[in-house]
Amino acid sequence: CLDSLGAYIDGELTADEASLVEKHLETCADCSAAHRRLMTTSSRIKAGLMRYEAPDVLKARIRASLADMREAPDQPALVPLPRGRAWPRMVAAAATVAIVSSGLTFAALRERAPSNATEQQVLASHIRSLMPGHLTDVASNDQHNVKPWFNGRVNMSPDVPRLDSLGFPLIGGRLDYVDGRNVAVVVYMRRQHVINVFSWPASGAAEQTAESSSSNGYHLLRARHNAMEVWIVSDLNEAELKDFARTLMP
Template identity: 40%
Template sequence: MEHSEAQKRVEAYADNELAPGAATAFEAHLETCADCREQLGTVMANRRVLADALDPGAAPAALRARIAGITSASARPNLAHRRAAPAWWLQAAALAGVAILSSGATFAVLGRQDGGRVQTLMDAHVRAQDPGKAIEVVSSDRHTVKPWLDARLDFAPPVTDFAAQGFPLLGGRLDYVEGRRAAVMVYGRRKHTVDVFVRPSGDGPPPPRSADRRGYHLIGWRKGGFDWWAVSDVDADELKALRQLIEKDGADHSGRS
């Protein structure tokens, strides 16, 4: 390894970030170069000094207690939110109205009605990113989520955990689509969430098949007497994978019964 090249790698070596081959080559150079040995010694000594000098210590106990109090209080099913939901929906509808005026190109493709509905669903998903609003019943167990939803709806949504396939069930909540109650299953996808809205198919048009808006994707489908929408900021392909899991799951269940 050339000296000039080795000099550029002193820090990466000290940080233990050189690939094994490069590290071996760097070490071979160190054997012959007092200058690089000196620099490496400086960087490593400074790292030790900074690790001490820059450490402000552990989080104060009062802060820990405060956060623990807030997060455990919010983790309970949030009854206040359910009462507030219609107002949110009105707010979302107002937002959708603004969007209809401002993004005509999208709506030309989707149709006016779908466009409004897409916006409403996306707003619901985005709104749910606010702390404390995403999940009203927090559980990865479908036997907890399903009864909770069943008790609050006049229909029984299919609820399945797809953790083994990379979509763990995080919980559920109630939301509104066009003024009618919908169940929302919240799935995790790596560090993102996917909201799956479901409600019985009415007389209205089927859900829009897909839409993209400001980094959010939506796919919709009608199956088994239900209308489905999946909304997230994960790739549209991943939403399609989740849809296939849900459809296959539905087919498996109807085959068994």
């Protein structure tokens, strides 16, 4: 009977088995008392446990790793593949060669403090997103889930390309607030680095060559693309972040 009580408390019984135990407890004083003692002990153990919720960044890294695993079978195995994470790096390097003629150029990176209010807000939003519970409002590696989520939340439709094959898996998206307006943020990963892509309607229609800056170990890229102001922020190294930007905004 005690074995059944333990399984009952742990939720391991089927509905029919649980019903039989409940009926027995109604008529058996000894088993009912044992049930109460076990419940009290279980509650005390649970109350004494320290629980930690995984940070959003860790969840994103796990989702990125799973995305890499799902993509792996689709890669043509014509030659022996390098072990570990060397293969995504080789794919990204090949993609870099293919898109180097895209015409997107960058100013030299400058290590300095944010120079204007918008840059300060974008950087602060990026740092805030790394805290638990702030990275995504919609967590998905499917662009057909992320892109429609922004409908009715912002007055534009952000670009949400799938870049998994190039080593930049999509993690999700969220709503943020910059310069007194709601803005769309699409989130990608590169190994253990979060990449936030902020976008909102541009004040002018002309395309603007991307400019780069750096502050406190974070790199920022700013451009005007497809009538949108785009800010890209990450602690990823400068070269790879520029490769990402060229892929995102060909």
